Structures are given as C-alpha cells and as structure tokens.
Amino acid sequence: MSKEVTIVRNVLEANDRLADELQNNFRVKKILCLNLMSSPGAGKTTLLERTLTDLKDEFKMAVIEGDLQTDNDAQRVAATGAQAVQINTEGGCHLDSGMVMDALKAIDTDGLDILFVENVGNLVCPAEFNVGEDYKVTLLSVTEGDDKPEKYPFMFHISAVMLLNKTDLLPYVDFDLNKAEAHAKKLNKDIQVMPISARTGENMEQWYAWLRKKRAEKL
Amino acid sequence: MHEMSIVESILGILREEMVKYDGQKLTKVTLKNGQLAGVVTESLQFAWEALIPGGEFDGAELEIIEVPVKVACGECGEVFSPDHTRCMPCPKCEALLGHTVLEGKELLIDSIEVDDQQ
Numbered sequence: 001m002s003k004e005v006t007i008v009r010n011v012l013e014a015n016d017r018l019a020d021e022l023q024n025n026f027r028v029k030k031i032l033c034l035n036l037m038s039s040p041g042a043g044k045t046t047l048l049e050r051t052l053t054d055l056k057d058e059f060k061m062a063v064i065e066g067d068l069q070t071d072n073d074a075q076r077v078a079a080t081g082a083q084a085v086q087i088n089t090e091g092g093c094h095l096d097s098g099m100v101m102d103a104l105k106a107i108d109t110d111g112l113d114i115l116f117v118e119n120v121g122n123l124v125c126p127a128e129f130n131v132g133e134d135y136k137v138t139l140l141s142v143t144e145g146d147d148k149p150e151k152y153p154f155m156f157h158i159s160a161v162m163l164l165n166k167t168d169l170l171p172y173v174d175f176d177l178n179k180a181e182a183h184a185k186k187l188n189k190d191i192q193v194m195p196i197s198a199r200t201g202e203n204m205e206q207w208y209a210w211l212r213k214k215r216a217e218k219l
Numbered sequence: 220m221h222e223m224s225i226v227e228s229i230l231g232i233l234r235e236e237m238v239k240y241d242g243q244k245l246t247k248v249t250l251k252n253g254q255l256a257g258v259v260t261e262s263l264q265f266a267w268e269a270l271i272p273g274g275e276f277d278g279a280e281l282e283i284i285e286v287p288v289k290v291a292c293g294e295c296g297e298v299f300s301p302d303h304t305r306c307m308p309c310p311k312c313e314a315l316l317g318h319t320v321l322e323g324k325e326l327l328i329d330s331i332e333v334d335d336q337q
C-alpha cells in the first residue's frame with residue numbers, strides 16, 4: 001500500500017539554521033558581517049583592497065573570499081595586511097553558510113570589527129543563500145547595463161546598499177546613474193545607492209561613513 | 220545553476236524523514252516552488268533526474284507545483300496576483316512600492332509518498 005504523508009519543510013532550512021548560528025556568533029562578538037555580491041568583474045576585489053587599506057587604522061577586518069578560479073584575489077587582499085581566507089566552491093555558483101563556517105575556523109575573530117564575505121561573481125544564485133550576514137551589499141559597475149536591477153530584481157530587493165562602481169569611466173560608457181538608481185529604488189525603496197570609483201577613490205567617504213555607522217550599531 | 224545544491228538539500232530532508240518509514244520505499248515527492256523563489260522548475264527536475272538513479276531513492280518521482288505570486292498592496296492593502304514579477308502595479312490604487320509578499324517566495328517539500336510493499 002502506498003500512502004501520502006504531508007511534511008511541509010523548507011528546503012533551505014539547513015542553510016538558514018547555520019546562518020542563524022553564524023549571526024548569533026557575530027552578535028556576541030560584535031562583528032559586522034557583510035555579504036558582498038556582484039557580477040564578475042564589477043570590481044569587488046579592488047573595492048576591498050581600497051577599503052581595507054583606507055580603514056586599516058580604524059578597524060580590524062577580515063575577508064572570506066569565494067570568488068575564485070585562482071587565489072589571485074585572496075593574495076591581493078592579503079597584501080593590504082587584512083586576514084584573507086579563500087573558499088574553494090568547486091565550481092559552485094554561490095557561497096552558503098556551511099562554507100563560511102568552515103572558513104571562519106581559519107580566521108582569528110577575537111577583536112575583529114568587520115568581516116567581508118566576497119561572494120561568487122553572479123547576480124542570481126548568491127541572493128538565495130544567507131551566509132549569516134548583517135547586510136547584503138551589491139556592487140554594480142557602470143560598464144554593465146543600467147538595466148541590471150530590472151534584470152536581476154531579487155538581488156536588489158534584498159540588498160541594503162547598491163554601490164555603483166567605476167564612475168571614473170562614466171564619460172566613456174552609456175550608463176545612466178539616475179536610471180539605475182530609479183530601477184533599484186522601484187524594487188527596494190530603502191536601498192542606499194552610492195556611486196563610487198574604487199580605483200580612483202572617488203566618493204569612497206560615503207561608503208566608509210555607512211560602514212562606520214553600521215559597525216557602531218553592532219556595539 | 221544552484222538547483223544541484225538545492226536537490227542535495229532536498230535529499231538531506233528526505234533522509235531525515237525516511238527514518239520514520241523504516242523499510243519502506245519513497246515513491247514520490249511533492250515540492251512547492253514559489254514564482255519568486257528564484258528556482259527554475261525545469262532545472263530542478265533535471266537535477267533530480269541526474270542525481271536520483273542508482274541511489275537510495277531510485278525511481279522516486281518529483282512533482283513540482285509552481286505557486287504564483289500573491290501580494291498585499293503597501294498603500295491600500297488590496298491583495299492581488301501581479302501579471303509580472305518585476306513590476307507590480309496595484310490594480311486598485313496603482314502603487315508600485317512597498318507590497319508585502321504573501322505567497323510565492325516559498326520553496327517547500329509539501330508531501331511524500333511511501334510504499335510499504337517492498
């Protein structure tokens with residue numbers, strides 16, 4: 001005899017449980033954790049390099065690096081003096097809480113102020129999986145289309161900040177800052193939009209002010 | 220494509236559930252996939268068919284029920300199912316922002332079928 005049994009269980013519950021555990025851990029240790037997402041080549045590593053260098057005297061920071069084919073990115077980050085750990089996703093399209101938990105074992109979290117999780121370059125899958133972060137930050141570069149928020153709505157719907165990177169290239173590309181901002185705000189009225197250039201350092205103060213504020217809120 | 224890792228998560232839950240049905244065989248799984256869950260039904264079905272043969276759940280069927288989006292308007296409270304998942308104007312007051320998603324974000328194992336003739 002065959003019988004049907006009702007279960008009703010959330011498929012992502014295992015990941016959510018681990019994410020909660022991570023979040024508790026970060027709360028106790030007063031660590032601000034940010035999940036940094038973008039398409040490939042938007043400039044996450046350059047953003048991190050500059051942020052880690054500029055705020056070096058202010059905060060103790062670490063990076064969990066999931067964006068890899070090689071360990072070049074982790075080396076660039078480590079060159080700033082911050083702790084960097086690389087995760088091998090074995091071709092996976094996103095990080096999950098279990099991977100972050102494993103990577104954390106290699107990081108000295110005592111006295112750590114800010115942990116950046118650099119997710120795999122991809123605007124779809126990482127949005128589905130929490131990694132214990134306080135906030136999701138999406139980085140979009142002006143060399144991509146200004147219709148990205150419209151094409152990948154979920155990512156922008158759940159992000160606290162949209163960084164519009166490579167503004168130094170604006171004179172050479174067809175990218176409408178206002179249009180990108182309007183699209184993003186249509187999906188998420190609370191999203192903070194910050195045009196920056198991580199390469200030249202333009203407008204980075206706005207981003208740093210946000211980091212300081214969010215870090216202070218964890219204390 | 221994260222559907223492979225989603226199928227792995229499903230298998231983990233099924234293993235836990237099947238402990239209760241010792242000696243019986245899993246024949247069918249019914250899954251609810253919300254339109255906003257970001258999971259492609261065809262890819263999930265494909266991943267299932269790639270991972271299941273030869274394993275402990277060999278022969279089990281996966282049925283996926285797609286759950287349409289239902290939202291409550293952030294301005295006037297009207298409950299409606301939008302035509303598109305990107306832009307959702309309220310049919311009553313035309314508001315575009317601040318809707319609450321009531322249904323359509325879920326990814327749930329709803330039920331399973333087990334067979335005790337083995």
Ligand SMILES: [Zn+2]
Nearest residue numbers: 292295309312
């Ligand atoms: Zn309305």
